[in-house]
Amino acid sequence: MRKKERxxxxxxxxxxxxxxxxxxxxxxxxxxxxxxxxxxxVDISNSSVTxxxxxxxxAKKTELDGKIRLTVxxxxxxxxxxxxxxxxxxxxxxxxxxxxxxxxxxxxxxxxSTKELEPIIKSDAEAFRxxxxxxxxxxxxxxxxxxxxxxxxxxKLVKAIPGKxxxxxxxxxxxxxxxxxxxxxxxNLKNRTARISDDEAQxxxxxxxxxxxxxxxxxxxxxxxxxxxxxxxxxxxxLTFIPGRGEKLExxxxxxxxxxEVGRKWSSHVVEPINASFTMSAGVPRVQPSRDGLDVPxxxxxxxxxxxxxxxxxxxxxxxxxxxxxxKITTEMAGGLGIKEVIGTFTTYFPYAEYRIINIQRAAxxxxxxxxxxxxxxxxxxxxxxxxxARGFVPGIMIDKGVFKKDWxxxxxxxxxxxxxxxxxxxxxxxxxxxxSFYISRYPAGRESTVAWPSVDVKFRNNxxxxxxxxxxxxxxxxxxxxxxxxxxxxxxESGPRSKVVKFKVLENDSEECIFQEGVSGFTIDVxxxxxxxxxxxxxxxxxxxxxxxxxxICTNPKARWMNxxxxxxxxxxx
Numbered sequence: 268m269r270k271k272e273r274x275x276x277x278x279x280x281x282x283x284x285x286x287x288x289x290x291x292x293x294x295x296x297x298x299x300x301x302x303x304x305x306x307x308x309v310d311i312s313n314s315s316v317t318x319x320x321x322x323x324x325x326a327k328k329t330e331l332d333g334k335i336r337l338t339v340x341x342x343x344x345x346x347x348x349x350x351x352x353x354x355x356x357x358x359x360x361x362x363x364x365x366x367x368x369x370x371x372x373x374x375x376x377x378x379x380s381t382k383e384l385e386p387i388i389k390s391d392a393e394a395f396r397x398x399x400x401x402x403x404x405x406x407x408x409x410x411x412x413x414x415x416x417x418x419x420x421x422x423k424l425v426k427a428i429p430g431k432x433x434x435x436x437x438x439x440x441x442x443x444x445x446x447x448x449x450x451x452x453x454x455n456l457k458n459r460t461a462r463i464s465d466d467e468a469q470x471x472x473x474x475x476x477x478x479x480x481x482x483x484x485x486x487x488x489x490x491x492x493x494x495x496x497x498x499x500x501x502x503x504x505x506l507t508f509i510p511g512r513g514e515k516l517e518x519x520x521x522x523x524x525x526x527x528e529v530g531r532k533w534s535s536h537v538v539e540p541i542n543a544s545f546t547m548s549a550g551v552p553r554v555q556p557s558r559d560g561l562d563v564p565x566x567x568x569x570x571x572x573x574x575x576x577x578x579x580x581x582x583x584x585x586x587x588x589x590x591x592x593x594x595k596i597t598t599e600m601a602g603g604l605g606i607k608e609v610i611g612t613f614t615t616y617f618p619y620a621e622y623r624i625i626n627i628q629r630a631a632x633x634x635x636x637x638x639x640x641x642x643x644x645x646x647x648x649x650x651x652x653x654x655x656x657a658r659g660f661v662p663g664i665m666i667d668k669g670v671f672k673k674d675w676x677x678x679x680x681x682x683x684x685x686x687x688x689x690x691x692x693x694x695x696x697x698x699x700x701x702x703x704s705f706y707i708s709r710y711p712a713g714r715e716s717t718v719a720w721p722s723v724d725v726k727f728r729n730n731x732x733x734x735x736x737x738x739x740x741x742x743x744x745x746x747x748x749x750x751x752x753x754x755x756x757x758x759x760x761e762s763g764p765r766s767k768v769v770k771f772k773v774l775e776n777d778s779e780e781c782i783f784q785e786g787v788s789g790f791t792i793d794v795x796x797x798x799x800x801x802x803x804x805x806x807x808x809x810x811x812x813x814x815x816x817x818x819x820x821i822c823t824n825p826k827a828r829w830m831n832x833x834x835x836x837x838x839x840x841x842x
Contacts, residue, residue: 270770281681284627287482290331291407300316300361300364301313302318303382306319306360306361307326307327308578309322309323309326310327311323317420317546323355324810327355327447330447331348331355333347333348334346334347335347335351335442335453338404338454339433340431340453340456342726344399344401346399346402350394351391351394351398352390352392352394352398353388353389353442355386355387357450359382362608363385363387363544363793364382369799388447390439390442391794395435396435399438403433404431406433407433407792408409408426408432410460411427411430411827412461412462412463412510413425413427413463413467413468413516414463414508414516415468415471415475417479417654418543419503420500420502422475424465424468424472426467427461427463427465429458429460430461432454432456432458433456434455434457437455438454438455441453441454441455441456442588450775467516470519471508474576475506475518475581478506478518479506480499481580481583482496482497482499483520483572483575483583483585483615484584485497485587486584486585486586486590486773487533487587488535488587489589493532495532497529497842501529504528507656517578518573519573519657519785520572520573521656521657521666522565522568522657522659523659524656537561537589538558538561538562539561540559540560540594541558541560541594542600542635543555543594543601543602544596544635545599545601545606550789552606552607554606559592559593559594560591560592561586563589563590563592567587571585583767599698604734605731605734605753606752606753608694608751609692609749609751610754610755611689611693611694611758612692612747612748612749612750613689613692614747615681615685615710616744617681617709618709618797622661622662623658626654627679627682627746629660630651630654630682630739631739631748633651634650634651634682634748635737635738635739636738637736638736638737639735641730641734642729643728644698644727645690645723645726646720646725646726647682647686647726648718648724649831651679653720654679654720660679668712674824679718680715680717681746682739683700683725684714685747685748687700688714688715688748690750690759692758692760694751694756694757694798695728695729695735700725700726701716701717701718701723705789705814705815712794713794713810713815714760714794714810731755733753735752738750738751756798756799757799758796758799760795760797763792766790767813768789769786769788769815771786771818772787773818773819773821774821775789775822779826781824782827784817784819784822785817786817786818787817788815789815789817791811791812792812792814793812795807796808798808808815
């Protein structure tokens with residue numbers, strides 16, 4: 268009996284010791300976060316949730332308030348963490364910490380094991396899309412479709428080149444996993460296949476050859492029909508190949524190029540419509556009547572000529588009958604707007620260059636006569652449209668990533684800057700513009716804008732309470748944008764000094780595509796638009812522009828001749 272009692276006593280003591288040990292471990296684990304708990308390398312052991320959150324925010328303040336560094340295709344970029352669309356959800360992360368229980372195995376794990384919490388990162392796809400655009404502009408490369416171009420009258424096949432695009436969904440996933448843990452996060456690019464393959468372009472090469480095999484006879488059917496011949500050289504200049512609706516390469520006749528080449532042989536027999544406009548007479552705007560035209564619609568002209576170019580000998584002939592074409596802005600439309608006065612106008616001047624004249628005047632014509640109703644937004648890109656060969660634009664000099672390059676529609680920012688200033692002085696609500704990366708001396712510093720299809724735009728809202736009418740005019744040296752409406756505010760402008768001046772560098776470039784740059788120092792400038800009514804200021808808007816230095820680039824390749832002075836002149840300008 269004594270032995271049994273002894274065993275019972277030992278058992279009771281053992282149970283008591285285990286219970287005490289169990290309670291001791293339970294107390295050691297505590298009600299706060301368990302021992303050996305870390306988040307992003309920060310020791311938050313035995314902390315309350317509030318204290319742990321404060322520790323993490325303090326330890327990671329530099330990363331949370333700083334930049335997210337990205338590596339894309341061996342290039343390094345950064346985006347502001349606060350604007351990136353990514354946030355550290357500390358509360359949800361800490362909720363993942365196992366709660367204290369009476370389970371002995373769980374208690375032992377909580378007390379002795381190291382716990383590295385996986386941070387929960389939330390992402391906002393729309394905010395990320397806005398933040399990553401600055402990177403995409405640098406790394407995304409659009410694919411180049413296969414094409415056919417003429418070298419004189421010899422058609423040549425231009426092979427397709429695949430493009431590259433940043434994988435946004437993959438980027439969101441990688442940043443969510445790597446932010447706050449890695450110094451830099453590598454993002455992937457994926458290939459973009461060209462819409463038009465080499466085989467598709469090759470199939471049109473025989474047509475391109477036959478199209479310039481002989482002259483084309485065009486007869487304009489008017490009261491006194493007239494016939495003239497179009498040479499193979501002109502055919503090669505006006506015939507182009509563009510992707511059609513079915514994602515196939517199609518031949519297209521460029522009406523604007525054709526008219527520029529044949530001149531009065533065409534223009535003396537057709538009449539383009541003229542939109543209604545306004546002119547000032549004795550200080551009062553007067554409607555200049557519209558006039559309907561008599562012309563051959565572009566699509567009808569293109570179809571007829573391309574069909575004829577497939578023929579041979581005497582069959583290479585096309586007969587065209589001009590038909591009535593109504594003006595887009597009629598006298599009645601303009602007269603019913605209630606226009607009272609000029610509310611803003613601006614003129615800019617430019618040095619002569621054939622490409623610049625063509626593109627500026629083409630953009631101005633597309634924009635002329637735009638009516639903006641109260642509350643509506645004017646968009647330069649919507650009014651002018653994409654700058655393509657098919658729409659009458661020609662290659663010119665544009666600024667891309669701080670250097671000059673050759674591209675369609677070069678020079679149209681002259682019209683954009685003029686439009687921006689006309690809206691500035693009209694007092695209309697300014698919505699969107701983007702200054703050039705470096706300063707162009709013929710524009711007002713801090714009050715100019717570049718444009719690029721489709722996203723870099725000039726926009727303003729008609730907040731005047733009355734309809735407005737946008738009128739354009741031009742010469743071979745200037746372009747003017749005038750906004751007619753009802754004046755509702757007076758505008759004054761102030762400009763600050765140029766500060767933070769950075770001198771340009773002198774560089775050499777040996778590529779065939781190089782375009783000479785003279786070089787301009789960078790600087791920062793503030794400009795204010797001051798709005799007044801009855802002489803009293805009621806609003807002051809500040810615009811700060813930071814211009815980068817435009818490096819002087821000397822083109823050393825003898826084949827780099829497009830728009831460039833001789834190499835000795837380039838070097839002389841650098842001395």
